[in-house]
Structures are given as C-alpha cells and as structure tokens.
Amino acid sequence: MAESDSRSAGSIDVGNRYDPLEALGILAGALFWGWLLFRWLNDWFGGLFVPQSQPFLSPSLFEFFPALAFAVEFAPALASGVWLTVLLTIVGIALGFPIAIVLAGARVYGRATRWVALGYIELVRGTPLLAQLFVLYYGLGLSSFIRELPGVGTVGVIPEQAVWIAMIGFTINSAAYQAEYLRGAIESVDPGQLQAARAIGLSQVDGIRYVVLPQALRYAIPGWTNELVYLIKYSSLAAFITVPELFNRASSIASENFRYLALFSLAGLFYLALVLTATNLMSRLEDRVAIPGLGTSEGR
C-alpha cells in the first residue's frame, strides 16, 4: 500500500502551492481579457460606455509617459481587430478539428480514403495560406455568393463576407495541419490497445473511438498548442483579403499617422498576450486531462 502511494504521488502534480509569479500572470491575464471584453461590448453596442474606438481614459492623463499615452490612445482601435483575430483562430481550430479527426482516421486506417486524405493534406500544406485565401476570395465566386446571403455584414455582429471567407480558409488549412499532428499521435498509441479492444468484441470504429482516440488526443495536445500559436499569427494573412483584424488595423492606422514602429510594436504586444494565453490554457488542459503513466516515457 505504501509503495503504491509513493508511486501515484509522484505522477501528478496537484499544484496546490502558491506561486507568486503564476498569480501575477493570472492577474495580468484577467486585466487584459477584462479590458478586451469591455472594449468589445462597448463597440458592439454602438458605444455603450464611450464612443467606439475611443479610450476609456483620456491619453492626456499619461503624458508623463509618452509610450503609455500612445498605447492608451490606439489600443481601443486595435481591440476590435483583436476580436477578429481571436474569432478566426478559434473558428479555424474548432471547425478544423472534427475534419482533422476524419482525415487522420482515414490516413491511418483507411484504404482508398487514405489517398484522398493524403491528397488533401499535401495540397493544403504544400501551398501558401495566402494563396489559398486569394483563391477563395477572388477565384471561386464565393465572395459574391456569401455577400448575397441574408444578414451578412449588415445585421448586428454578423461579420462581412471577407471574414466568412477567412474562416473557411483557416478551417480548411488548419484541418490539414491538425490532421498531421493527430496522425502522429494516433500512430504513437500502442497497436496492442486496438487489438485488445477488438479482442473483447468492440468494432474497429468503437475501438478507435473509446480506446485509441482518448489516448491519441492527449498525445496531440502539444502539437495542438503549436497549431494554435501558429494560427493566431497566421490569421494576420486575412488582412490581405480586407479583413480588419489586428494586423490590418495596425497597418491602416499607421498609414494615416506614419507611426509604423509604435503601432506594430503595440500589435506585437497583443499577439504576444494572445499566444501566452493560448499556451497557458493548453498547458492547463494538459494537466487537467493527464492520466498517470500516459504520455510519459515509462507509459509509452
């Protein structure tokens, strides 16, 4: 009994101890996201607290520190771009995920479908994302089709057609990358696992669903984090099909006041905050779903 206690104690860090650095990080995160949320609410409801894209506090209060005053003045305009950056990233990851599961399943277990999945994945990974967005935006008549749909760009928070096309593009693109991360994860699950599932009478599909995938998805979290981090930054390519996301906003404001360095530095800080949030959440997820011995060297 004592032996098994010591074994399990070492395998999961319950993390109850107080870590001042972590607390500071959580505080900074809460302030950043709280502020963002207020900005978005303010701008969506036509200036709930202050006029759209106007700071809550006057930049003149911060004149003693010009860089801060600059940030206070232009951060609100960038915040609306951050919304689209976050939206594109989350939609790309979330909608790409189920497609990736099907693609990865086909890659590992399929016969004819293996080649279809491989073709899709290599086509998407082998061509530039920007080119894919251009084809979707200019090449397929998709723009005019979406523009005709009721409500697009005119009703409330329903975004304009370029955003829809970017969401489609990122979904298609992210599905291919996620499929490859997942395929690697599926292949690192011991084949004996599926065999044991089959041996108690589970069908191939149920064996994959209840035995292989729950393990593979855990193995895939680090790769998935990587994809999320890339996507946050790649979403800036949507700027080139006119989506007013973070990069686009910074660039268009800078073209008016020529403060390129300052604006792109500020935008860079926003990207950094998004990426840190993403990696932090993903590592929490990883801890949350960790199972003793699974995914560690001894368990594999």
Next chain:
Amino acid sequence: MSDPLLSVRDLRKSFGEEEVLRGIDFEMDRQDVQVLMGPSGSGKSTLLRCVNRLSEPDDGTITVDGEDTAAMDDDDLRREVGMVFQTFNLFAHLTARKNVSLGLRRVRGFAKSEAEDRAGEELERVGLADQADSYPAELSGGQQQRVGIARALAMDPKLLLFDEPTSALDPELIGEVLAVMRELADGGMTMLVVTHEMGFAREAATDLLFLDEGRILERGPPTQLFESPEHERTATFLRRLTDLEAGQHG
C-alpha cells in the same frame, strides 16, 4: 457425448513465404485446460490468434460450440472467445474498473452502473477489489495481468485464450497470476494456454500440446509428455525447460 467446444481442422497460415501453421488439428471439450508449448517461432501465438480471428487463417476450419468461426461475425466470436495478452494491453487511459466495464457497456449493452458493479465483482474475483480505481501505470505487472484476466472474464466467454500470460512478468509476480489461472481452471473455465510454466502445465492442464515447426508434434496428458515423450525433440525441449526452472527456483 456433446460436440467439442473448440474444433480446429487442418488450420494453415502463412506470413509471406513463411508457412507458420502447417495443418493443425485438435479439439477441446468444455472445461478442458490445454497447454501449448513449443520453441519460439513454432506458431503458438499465431494459432491462438487464428482461434479468435485476430489473424485470418489461410485454410482450415475452426468451430466454436459447433459454429464455424469463418461464418461468424468477428465481434460475436470475440464475445465468446476471450483473450489475455502477453503484454497485458490494458487500456492505458482507463482505471482498472473502466478497463473491465468498457466491453460490458459497449459490447454487451449494460447500463453504466450495472457495468461498473459487474466490473467490481470481476476485479474481486482476481483479488483486486481495492485497486479498482487505479490506472494501469499505477499497478504492478502482475496486477495488470490480473485486470487483463478480469476484463476477459467480464464478457462471459466460453473459451479463454492465454498468450504467454506470465512471460513479461518479473519472476516474483508470476505466482499471483498463475494462482488466478489455476482457480479459473478449477472453476471449470475452458482454457487454451500458451505458456512455458511447467508447474501450471503439470497441475492444471488436462492436455499438453507440443508444437514444432507449425505442426502438433505430440500431445497427451502432461505426465505422459513429461515422463515418456515419444519424440526426441519434445524430450529435449521439456528437459531444457525443466533445467531452466530448476535453475531459477533452486
């Protein structure tokens, strides 16, 4: 006399050029415990895997309880023929209890609470009631293998296949697994066991089959094969095992 529970007729299996099984014939009655022995590469594991069709035979007929397994749905067959693996193959993301209850829920259609209760009973049967909520990595090899046995038992199989169930275990953990297997044998479970555990073969086996180069070279009650084997190869092999065991335990 009723029909045999398992009947294997002229079973053949090749992997590429290599013919691993070259015409295997044998039968098992209910409550038989047959032990398969033979040098590595003689086809023991392949034979087991053909019985539950984890490997597809090239030729020959296998019937379980009178039914031709080639005509059966694989999943139905595997409900009737359980398997215990050399490397345990416990579902690594599930607790011992969930390892046992998964098949009950997804294959036999038990409700969740019903399945978990039944899983608890099976774990108790292999002496692991207190480890029901441990994950495989938290269990010793011997405990893992006992969960593996409980998982197979939960499906109420008519026949249990054991593929070298103790050969991946540290010597001091072998005993607990063999004890569970002996109890099953005493309880009337029909078992086809690939093992080189001489003690188990002597005490629990109704018959011993000696496999060599894809054929059953010799068969009979264990005392007969141990004491007066017909073939020189059988004699040499069993003598080596006996010497090895004496060396280990002496």
